[in-house]
Amino acid sequence: MYSSLVRLQNTFGFFTTVIFVVAALIASTDFITPRAPVVSTLKTNSVQVVRGRPHYYSSKKEEYAVIKFSLEADLSSLFTWNTKQVFVYVTAEWPHTPSAIAAGNVTENQAVIWDQIITAPSSDHLANLGPAAMKKLRKSAAGKSIDPSRGKLIIKNQKPKYQITHPSSKIAETDNVVLKLHYNVQPWVGLLTWNQETDFFKWKKLKNGLSKKFALPAIKTKKTEGQKGSSK
Amino acid sequence: MAEQLLEQVRDLAEGQIDFEGQKLAETIANVALSLVGAIAFIVGYILQDIKLALLITLGGTALTFVVVIPPWPFYNRNPVKWLPVGGGAAAAIPQNIVINEKSLG
Numbered sequence: 001m002y003s004s005l006v007r008l009q010n011t012f013g014f015f016t017t018v019i020f021v022v023a024a025l026i027a028s029t030d031f032i033t034p035r036a037p038v039v040s041t042l043k044t045n046s047v048q049v050v051r052g053r054p055h056y057y058s059s060k061k062e063e064y065a066v067i068k069f070s071l072e073a074d075l076s077s078l079f080t081w082n083t084k085q086v087f088v089y090v091t092a093e094w095p096h097t098p099s100a101i102a103a104g105n106v107t108e109n110q111a112v113i114w115d116q117i118i119t120a121p122s123s124d125h126l127a128n129l130g131p132a133a134m135k136k137l138r139k140s141a142a143g144k145s146i147d148p149s150r151g152k153l154i155i156k157n158q159k160p161k162y163q164i165t166h167p168s169s170k171i172a173e174t175d176n177v178v179l180k181l182h183y184n185v186q187p188w189v190g191l192l193t194w195n196q197e198t199d200f201f202k203w204k205k206l207k208n209g210l211s212k213k214f215a216l217p218a219i220k221t222k223k224t225e226g227q228k229g230s231s232k
Numbered sequence: 233m234a235e236q237l238l239e240q241v242r243d244l245a246e247g248q249i250d251f252e253g254q255k256l257a258e259t260i261a262n263v264a265l266s267l268v269g270a271i272a273f274i275v276g277y278i279l280q281d282i283k284l285a286l287l288i289t290l291g292g293t294a295l296t297f298v299v300v301i302p303p304w305p306f307y308n309r310n311p312v313k314w315l316p317v318g319g320g321a322a323a324a325i326p327q328n329i330v331i332n333e334k335s336l337g
Contacts, residue, residue, distance in 0.1 A: 004247030145281035
């Protein structure tokens with residue numbers, strides 16, 4: 001500590017230790033904060049299978065499914081001081097092989113139909129929005145460091161962001177399809193976490209995150225409000 | 233004249249402090265930074281505001297830098313007393329030189 005340069009180096013060196021310890025403490029507070037995400041509604045509104053080019057870059061015609069859905073969920077307990085953003089996505093999942101169908105293993109096929117980034121007020125500046133929408137977003141949480149009400153999702157008759165296809169190009173008349181809500185909590189410091197299949201200490205698993213089973217209809221038959229909307 | 237000025241600038245930039253001052257500076261740096269970290273975490277957790285915790289940490293660290301790095305006068309209150317140049321006066325040399333607790337006087 002004889003000269004200014006040595007004092008600068010020593011002080012900065014200890015500062016890095018302090019900031020590491022503080023970051024570790026912040027990350028560990030995640031584990032003492034309870035999480036209890038609940039889905040109250042997750043259902044299809046209309047299911048349609050079309051034969052065509054699902055993307056402008058598709059080289060061949062194939063069958064694709066368009067699933068409109070409604071979602072009501074309360075993920076507000078995921079928003080703590082260490083939450084940067086929560087990524088929410090809905091998948092359609094269905095078994096394919098007979099053994100998987102018998103075992104009820106729905107995750108054999110998984111396709112995302114919709115997703116959404118929910119920023120915490122501390123990361124609003126990172127949201128990919130235009131100036132007007134950004135202003136509105138910032139205003140919605142003015143003066144608040146965390147805003148759990150952003151975790152309350154009420155989405156009705158939502159058009160899917162992504163139409164889903166299958167490598168076989170065949171997707172019509174698929175049975176035992178379910179919608180599933182997933183989330184991914186991205187913290188400022190600490191562990192990236194997904195929805196759990198089991199409870200983990202104070203973190204409860206996502207309640208009620210599956211929709212009822214439904215079937216994809218035959219091509220071009222359109223059925224609304226059909227939970228069992230099969231063409232057969 | 234120019235050389236004297238240069239010497240002063242060099243001293244200021246190097247910022248030498250005495251031995252007691254070095255001990256004091258190290259203690260201040262460690263205690264202040266630890267306190268800043270603890271306060272930032274506790275205040276941030278209570279107010280549930282991670283931005284505030286970061287600001288407290290960075291602000292407190294900047295303050296610690298200002299206190300510790302420049303050669304403030306209170307770090308130079310115990311200057312080392314050197315023997316006179318040339319050693320002409322033999323009386324100035326201590327009669328009892330102690331090395332490894334044995335007197336060589």
